[in-house]
Amino acid sequence: MKTLSLSALLVGATLGVTAFGPAALADTSGKRIALSNNYAGNSWRQAMLKSWDKNGKAAVAAGIVAAADPFTTSENQVTEQAAQIQNMILQGYDAIVVNAASPDALNGAVKEACDAGITVVSFDGIVTEPCAWRIAVNFKQMGKEQLIYLADKVPAGGNLLEIRGLAGVFVDDEISAGIHEGAKENSQFKIVGSVHGDWAQDVSQKAVAGILPSLPEIAAVVTQGGDGYGAAQAFKAAGRPTPLIIMGNRQDELQWWKEQKDANGYETMSVSIAPGVSTLAFWVAQQVLDGAEVPKDLTVPFLRVDQHDLEEKLGGTEKGGVANIEYSLEDAKKSNLGHVGPRNYFRLARNFVILP
Template sequence: MKRKGTKLIALALVVLLMSMTLLAGCGSSKTDESNGQGDVSNDLPTVGISTGSSGTSWRNIMIDALDEVGKEYLDAGKIANYKIVNNVNNGDATEQANIIRDFISEGVDIILVNPNSPDALNGVIKEAQDAGILVLAFDATVTAPDVVNVTLDHYVWNVKNVDFICKTVGKGTVIQVYGLDGHPANNERIKATEDVLKKYPDIKMIASTSGGWDQTKAKEVTTQIIGSGQQIDGAITQDSMGFGVLSAFQDAGKLPKVMFGDPGTAFFKEWKKLRDAGADFKACAQPNPPGIGGTGFRIALNLYNGMEFKDDVLKDGTYYYEVSSFYTDENFDEAWEMLKDKPDDYLLSEIMPQDKVDELFK
């Protein structure tokens, strides 16, 4: 009887241990469903990234930056995985919302989104937040509550460009080739152009049209404007379109007095040729770093891990990344030194290093 009782106790212990193992295997992968922050010591996050569009040099470099940081974090054991999904229809907010819903159903812990609209994604962002997912917007901003936006101040960025162009023109005409219609960053840049032009009553805007942040399209629309035969003294455009705009002028045997140019190899090569030939041509170039996506990735992971921003970092829920470089004829050689050995589609960029990101937090 004693041996039989011992066997029964041992069997009961085995059953108990098996039950505990099964229960442990059924537990939630998150320890805090209200804010998406898991116990990172035992549970690494999965990251879903919606880029909104792809195919342009700037976008491809941005995607590479996201990939660079994602691989860095994978190798360091800081995340479980990451997934980048690009829109099929560039700039379409409805498609982007569906991509985000796919991320929600897949159970990701962090969603990074380069939004195609400031407010059209608010509903799906709330769905993600209700599911305990941390959402961060980069490059452009959203109006959804409790979302950190990581971006340039696109208004300030373009004020600097347009003011340089207007000061150089003084009196005359300008054209504008802007980015994607309706995109939040583009909206801010157009507003900057309008506000600066109000300060220069002797300058007339004779054409303003979308180049879609694409060199080929920018060249096509600029060619059409030039074909009207009107005098064009200045060309206001944005990154990823400057080379196309300049090419249209060169093909027509004309040059504007001044324009904004891409902070990249292709544009700087042509700019150098014009400088060397003594052409009556000036330009300015200011990076809009494609690496903003990688910077946003770093900030999002810090937030997921429970870190808090210092009191003066955010402005209305947004972190504005500061671009320190601005290139004209005066410091052309500085940029050329960085670009001269790079491929034509290379653009000056930067990703905020991890230690600098950490300095933003308490």
């Protein structure tokens, strides 16, 4: 509780809101927040739900909110999620936090919720409906960052293999656009092959194994997360030298990287969105309910792992999980203002995690 009020004060200071002490916290103690989630079938989503659960339960126990109930649709269908949101409206939730199956197809349901006086906060899979809050990652920059790293690490350049995500999804287009933009700016790199790995290790392994025999020597593999380990397996199976593979913060990827690092000094970097972003969405919803002014569009920096802090971050990552940080509101505020870089941000977040 001590850290809590300290953080709350910090938030208050950052926001410029006066009288933002323990008294303000009581305002939301009767409020109920629901999470509408469209998919749970991979390690990132599992970590995301776990963060929500931990954070939400602690918040309820501390009397900050009355409920923080997570709901996941079974089939990753827009219609199903729209119905789910409508149910939440009927159940009388005060705020709905959404990881949406589609950026625009849920707008109708979201508008209904807003009209019913419900606060809607979308994250990761954001919605375009103007009445909702959006917590997005600059996915384009996440792609570009990889090329910036490569330009520094492999100045001579070379051939790149690109592993994309799920075709037709906004996130996939954005990251890929960033990668291609980066490759254009660093013309010593040439993307010689591109496959869709659906952010899954086994799909990536299959796709890479298929295209690999037809490719010339590969200097590096640019990825979107959840695909690096599969790519490494495919290179190994084909008996080709392992190139520099950008990783995506999954524990199996970081573990593999660590093994290679110990064996032969292998160097790479890893970047992805932290699943704990769900907790940030939670706090944004709580703050909005509390009457605070929060901008509609927030940008979260991605979480990056480098050679020097690999051990630290791998150590803090659960087996089979994803490198994670649980967010607190002040971090998001600062990152939104652009004052905090990803690395400092990580340290900051570790120092100021509101609820252990």
